[in-house]
Amino acid sequence: MSPSPPGRFSVLLPLCLGFLASCAPDADVVIYCALDQVHAEPLLERFEKETGLVVRAEFDVEANKTIGLVSRLRAESGATRCDVFWNNEMGHTVALAEEGLLASYDSPSAKKIPAIFRDEQFRWTGFAARARVFIVNTDLVSPEELAEIKGMWDLFDPKWAGKVGMARPLTGTTLTHMTALYSVLGEERAREYVATAKRLNDEGKLALTSGNATLMKQVKVGELAFGWTDTDDYNVAREGGAHVACVYPDQGEGEIGTLLIPNSVAMIQNAPHESAAKKLIDFILREETERTLAYARSAQIPVRNHVERPDYVRGDFTPMEVDFRTVGRDLPIRQVELKELFLD
């Protein structure tokens, strides 16, 4: 007589769990990666081919951008399982360093990276940046109007009421951007900026999207005329043949410039596979990686000026002068402030 269904299940149950528990991957190095999977995966595969090491990569999802991995790193700090953290921005990496969760490693691949993008204690290194720009729908915005969109405050021009937007500044590069504004503009002006954005959203005059990619799509399809996004998202729209333009804001004399947000890579304190982690960091910080990311769909901007890049990856704009250490230290405070302002 064949066993009845629960009889089969009772056999299946320990088998299932036993099998799965034995399937724990035998990785040589574990990386948590907030850079989009489509861009990071081929690079990590190349690393595996070159070194013969097996990489286990955990990626973040858009809705959770960056912060999911950062929170997980904190939660796992008692039993570190991650070796390398590849963040797609800088603020949270600096915050992790301040909390003592990152180890020092002076990678030989990072020698030519400008000091502004490197931690003095070598706990993190920045590379391959994105710029915070306005993506503009050129079907909705005439060339004359486009020429008038020059600075961050133009987002609030009544002329564009209901046709502009930005991601809700609670995660990702938008949170880093707004936090940077506090240190660059001063508390009062920065607070005025975010409060205006919130007020205009309440009035239905400014959209708060779930992320930069969503905003890009809304501009692309003409739901919005323009808004804040990152250069990688702009490039995706441009490559797809969308009628869009990119404005690098605040480029005038005496203006604050355009915020540049580099990727950052760091070794985790007590990394289980320290030697392999160092090799992976060396690989990620190679000039070749910056070049690959510049030519990739994300069009990342190399922070080393001599690294080859395509024509559409600009390097001729004035960057915002921002101290990422300050941004990282301020992040927890701004995070609470912005949550209370934007989540009501």
Next chain:
Amino acid sequence: MTTGISFEAASSLLEARTIALLGRTLSLGLGSASIALFFGLPFGFLVARSNMPGAAILRPIGAVPLFLPSLFLAIAWAPLVELRGGIAAALVLGFSTFPLVALFSARAFERIDGAKEEAALLAGGLRAVLCMELPLVLPSAFAGASVAFAFAVNDFATPDYVSSVGPKFNVYADEIFASWNLVKDPGRALVTALPLIALTLLTLIPALALRRKGNLATLDSGFRAPSTLDLGKLKWGAFLFAMIPLTVGAFVPIGRLLFESAGLPAQLELGGGVDLAAAWSTMQGAFGQALERSRADLANSILYSTCAAAVAVPIGLIIGHAIERAPRRIGRALEFLGLLPLALPAILFGIGAVFVWSKPATADLYDSGAMAVLLFVGRYVAFPVLLLAGAVASLDRRLEESAAIAGAGPAKRMLRIVAPELRGSLAGSFVLVFVFCMRELDSAILVPAANHTAILRVFNGVHFGRDEYVAALALLLIFAILLPGALWSLFAKKRLEVLR
């Protein structure tokens, strides 16, 4: 890092901002549940009891919207309609969860005593039948609506997505997620979740009582199965009505994904008309790419979901049996405990898994696929528990008593008497757990082992333009979700029973 419950976190629950968020979430839940009720109750009646054209085929298709991630509905409809904000969120979640009400209602309508119904039909026609039956069916329908409410109040991705234009429609689940993300106080997420857990429990506990009342109202020793009701001229109108939630909740989202997988949006943007040969070629390429890039993730999804269902169903059978057969107080306590996982926000499951299992002693388990299975079992074991409890309630306990007198122990009685009688319900529970695990995103985001699944890959891909490849992968995922239920329906002699 603070992980405990701080006074500051607790006092923040009383802030006007937090209360406003909770109020908005409550209104979203009520709105979604009302929409689910409005469409689900008549749909349940039409597919279970009427001669509406296609009733037999529409009944299983009616479950499809529940099996599609609600965000798929939002993404599919956003380019087609202008509606945004809270109303859009309630509509998406209402159509997504209407099958819950339809399922509960259909089962209740089938439990109406045929003799009583014939008497009502003779006395006053179809109207009299409905007047007689509605009070008997409403408890079950409200039970379904309560579960729909629980789903709606715990969803934060859909409200966020549909209010990307216009004033933001923030919900309470946003607050939990944002609290978890706080650098200084991630433990705050637990405290922040308490009001939402309480709200969900307050809805689900009456739902249990309502479900029991619905059962009792129709259990009768002289029960005769009711016959199919003739709708007369109304049957085509009824068919059109039944098609509304299916079109909104299943056909349009799947159609939109097919449209995108063929690269048609890009073709139309270029303005040169539609080239079907090119579309077919694009679609083939997209599916090939989706299979090539995501084979391992799809396999993981299927493996984890199958294992989770295989573990959850026996647990559900044992606890469900105890709920019905143990002394009343113990049964009620077990029922409440069984319900708890449904009331916990998904994100809290993920947070809990990280804190409990990310320890040196359990590191191997934490890294392995077994962690994903454990996570999914914890999240969805409530379904088999409650469904199998209902199924056990409909079994004649004298069979078990006789077996006990004959010397059969509890395990033997369970394996030889109870389980064979519940084959349809066991399979129904298995399929239900399987499909929910396949589409699980919110709790899986935080747990490394659960990250390598097809649904995670779809949502990562959505970031980059929702192109043909992502649409094809989403369709493959939907196919994998629907396959077990479809296979069972096609080949098994015993009907798949989700409610008994």
